[in-house]
Structures are given as C-alpha cells and as structure tokens.
Amino acid sequence: MGAEPGLAVCAAHEDAQATATCARCGNNVCPLCLELDSALPDHCGACRARVGGGQMAWEREGLPWLRRWLLTTREVLLRPTDTFERCAPGPWTASLAYAAVTGALQAAVQFCFLLCGAGCLLAAGLWEETIGPEGREPLFVWIMVGVLVAYPLMVVGFHLLLVVVRAALFHAGVMVSGGGEGFAVSFWGAGYVHAIQLATLIAAILGNLPLIGPLITLFVYLAIEVWTALQLTTIARVRHHLTPQRATLAGWTPFLVFSAIGVGCCALMILWFVSTPMWPDQ
Ligand SMILES: [Zn+2]
Numbered sequence: 119m120g121a122e123p124g125l126a127v128c129a130a131h132e133d134a135q136a137t138a139t140c141a142r143c144g145n146n147v148c149p150l151c152l153e154l155d156s157a158l159p160d161h162c163g164a165c166r167a168r169v170g171g172g173q174m175a176w177e178r179e180g181l182p183w184l185r186r187w188l189l190t191t192r193e194v195l196l197r198p199t200d201t202f203e204r205c206a207p208g209p210w211t212a213s214l215a216y217a218a219v220t221g222a223l224q225a226a227v228q229f230c231f232l233l234c235g236a237g238c239l240l241a242a243g244l245w246e247e248t249i250g251p252e253g254r255e256p257l258f259v260w261i262m263v264g265v266l267v268a269y270p271l272m273v274v275g276f277h278l279l280l281v282v283v284r285a286a287l288f289h290a291g292v293m294v295s296g297g298g299e300g301f302a303v304s305f306w307g308a309g310y311v312h313a314i315q316l317a318t319l320i321a322a323i324l325g326n327l328p329l330i331g332p333l334i335t336l337f338v339y340l341a342i343e344v345w346t347a348l349q350l351t352t353i354a355r356v357r358h359h360l361t362p363q364r365a366t367l368a369g370w371t372p373f374l375v376f377s378a379i380g381v382g383c384c385a386l387m388i389l390w391f392v393s394t395p396m397w398p399d400q
C-alpha cells in the first residue's frame with residue numbers, strides 16, 4: 119500500500135497513507151497502527167505502549183504507607199498527565215483511602231496551627247480577655263474539648279464528601295459524553311486528583327494576610343479547580359476512551375457545576391445584602 123503524493127503519510131509507516139490521528143499524541147496513523155480490539159483503539163502503537171500497565175505507588179504492597187503516600191503525591195502533583203496515563207485504574211477503595219489519608223494529614227497540620235494559636239493566646243495572657251470569665255465554666259471547657267476532637271474528624275469527612283461529589287459530577291459528565299467505563303474508574307481518578315487539595319494549606323496561611331489575603335485564597339481555590347479539571351480530562355480520555363473534545367467536557371463538568379454554585383451563592387448574598395436595609399429607620 120503506497121502513499122499517494124500530496125496526502126498525509128502515517129508517522130510510523132512511511133509508505134502508508136494516514137487515515138486518522140492518534141487521540142493522545144495527534145500523530146498521523148494508518149490501519150496498521152491501530153488495534154481496534156485493544157483497550158485504546160484510537161491510540162498509535164507508541165502511545166499504546168506508553169499508556170496503561172503501570173500502578174499507583176499507593177496501591178503497591180510492601181512499602182510503608184507514609185512512603186507510598188509520599189511517592190504517589192509526588193507523582194500526581196509533579197507529573198500528573200504522565201501518571202494518569204501510565205497507571206491503570208486500581209480499586210476505588212484504595213483511591214478513597216488515599217484521599218482520607220491526605221485529608222487526615224492536612225487536618226493534622228491545621229490542628230497544629232490551632233494549637234499554636236491557642237498557645238500564643240495563653241502566652242500573651244490574652245486567653246482570659248478573649249474567652250472571658252465563662253472560660254472557667256466546665257460546660258464551656260467540655261464544648262472546647264469536643265470541638266478539638268471533632269475538628270479533625272470533620273475535616274476528613276469533608277475531604278471524603280468532596281471526593282464523592284467530584285466523582286459523581288465527573289462521572290455524570292463522562293456518561294453524557296458517552297464514556298465507556300464504570301463509576302469505579304471515575305472514583306479512582308477523583309480520589310487521586312485530591313492530592314492537589316494540599317495546596318489549600320497555602321491559602322490557609324497566606325489567606326490571613328491583610329488586603330491581599332482573600333485574593334490569594336480565591337486564586338488558590340481557582341487554580342486547584344483548573345488543575346483538577348485538566349487531570350480529569352486526561353482520565354476521561356485515557357480511561358474512559360473519550361475523544362479529546364468529549365474528554366474536555368467531562369473533565370470540566372465538576373468545575374462548571376462548582377462555579378455555577380459559587381456564582382449563585384454570591385448572587386444570593388448580594389441580593390440579600392441589597393434587600394436588607396443596613397440602617398433601619400429609627
Ligand atoms: Zn500516539
């Protein structure tokens with residue numbers, strides 16, 4: 119089969135005419151390149167060899183959990199596209215456990231901040247002033263202890279809820295786009311992209327700066343959602359076998375829904391603010 123002059127030639131087979139482009143690298147491909155009954159029917163041979171096969175470090179046995187968590191977090195944050203293309207989806211429970219550990223470690227760091235804050239208040243002798251004499255009431259002390267114990271649990275619970283909601287929205291986008299694999303694959307991806315939530319610690323620290331603090335917080339949360347949408351797009355393309363355009367739609371679905379909710383809440387707040395007289399007539 120010789121390529122006719124003037125027509126596109128396959129990138130891998132010099133004398134074959136290109137019939138399509140690879141969904142991953144965009145190279146011209148010919149029927150010899152494609153393996154239609156493989157898991158990646160629209161990928162060229164080089165990309166098929168590159169994609170899949172691997173396993174998330176978190177799912178590897180024989181290493182201590184903290185080391186597996188560190189390896190996975192580094193891989194996902196520094197080489198996200200490569201990692202999600204290379205690693206085949208493992209059990210969704212492993213991915214959920216990874217998100218839980220990520221949330222727990224984050225809660226631990228935030229908890230230290232809280233304790234430091236309380237310590238500073240005590241050291242500065244401001245405790246009495248801030249808390250007031252009720253601070254000595256046993257009920258108040260028990261409420262404080264309850265909050266301190268419940269806080270880490272609430273943080274972890276919030277992280278897990280976020281993973282579940284993100285996975286559900288992502289999978290809804292995948293189904294609308296005609297994705298082929300099940301919810302477990304979407305959930306697997308949503309659990310590992312959760313690594314980026316560690317960046318909220320930046321917002322927790324810098325967000326306290328005067329004037330630019332709220333701007334930094336807004337920017338960090340926006341950047342997190344954009345990064346997440348890009349990684350979910352990769353997962354939709356490689357794991358749900360969607361075309362790049364359809365994968366983009368699926369990957370950005372959680373971002374669009376979260377943004378709509380955010381804008382809606384802002385609009386409601388502005389409406390409430392406008393409709394409530396600030397200085398009631400006397
Ligand atoms: Zn390719």
Ligand SMILES: [Zn+2]
Nearest residue numbers: 128131148151
């Ligand atoms: Zn070819």
